[in-house]
Amino acid sequence: MKEVTVETIGDYLSFIKQHKSDYQSGNELQDVVFRGQAGDFPLMPKLARLKAKENILEAEQKMLDEFKRSNPLLIQPHGALDDWDYLTLGQHFGLPTRLLDWSNNALTALWFAVFSHVEGYGREYPSGIVWMLMAGEDDFVKDMNTLHPFEVPETKIFRPRLIKQRINNQSGVFSIHSSSDIVDKRLLNDNSRFQKKLLKLKVPPERIPDLRNDLNTLGVNAFSIFPELEGLCRYLQWRFFE
Numbered sequence: 001m002k003e004v005t006v007e008t009i010g011d012y013l014s015f016i017k018q019h020k021s022d023y024q025s026g027n028e029l030q031d032v033v034f035r036g037q038a039g040d041f042p043l044m045p046k047l048a049r050l051k052a053k054e055n056i057l058e059a060e061q062k063m064l065d066e067f068k069r070s071n072p073l074l075i076q077p078h079g080a081l082d083d084w085d086y087l088t089l090g091q092h093f094g095l096p097t098r099l100l101d102w103s104n105n106a107l108t109a110l111w112f113a114v115f116s117h118v119e120g121y122g123r124e125y126p127s128g129i130v131w132m133l134m135a136g137e138d139d140f141v142k143d144m145n146t147l148h149p150f151e152v153p154e155t156k157i158f159r160p161r162l163i164k165q166r167i168n169n170q171s172g173v174f175s176i177h178s179s180s181d182i183v184d185k186r187l188l189n190d191n192s193r194f195q196k197k198l199l200k201l202k203v204p205p206e207r208i209p210d211l212r213n214d215l216n217t218l219g220v221n222a223f224s225i226f227p228e229l230e231g232l233c234r235y236l237q238w239r240f241f242e
Contacts, residue, residue, distance in 0.1 A: 036112030
């Protein structure tokens, strides 16, 4: 797995273009996905980072059942049709799931890498991180109509239905981690299937303020990422306060 340091948006786009070109010369490429993080922490979904009070897979199933049962009136407006949708919705609202958020949009991922520091991550994780994953056709879930998300035989990527406008604005996709990877707490960046397909782009802390301003100049800000009042308020706070 390669690692590079990004100083400017020009650097960022050049590294992406070069890595994509190098990879395509000898490999089949279906799609490129990106994940922005506040710091250099591992690629592990929230479910696997928590300590369950019982068997983790049993806790996961009970939690999903309770999520669907507790207040259907809160869920009904989102039009969830199956457990893929329910997991997508739960992930959106903070439910511990076996999903990790990715995006097809490189600038969206960079925004998450540099703006998370505004929310207090900068002290613990001084550098922003963007993961770039070169995905082949076999890396995607193909049979979502017949396969339950808890039964995926190996960690893969899937494209959710756009049940929230935010998913569309963020060009959202997810990795879904297999039960064995959840139980063993296996990181995606340690998974032999993905190791050679990953590039880590590291943003030094001193470059983060300029990159925030440059992204805003390109129209990438909290309100474009979160097209709701929450996003507007976050954008206005960043615009008018230190």
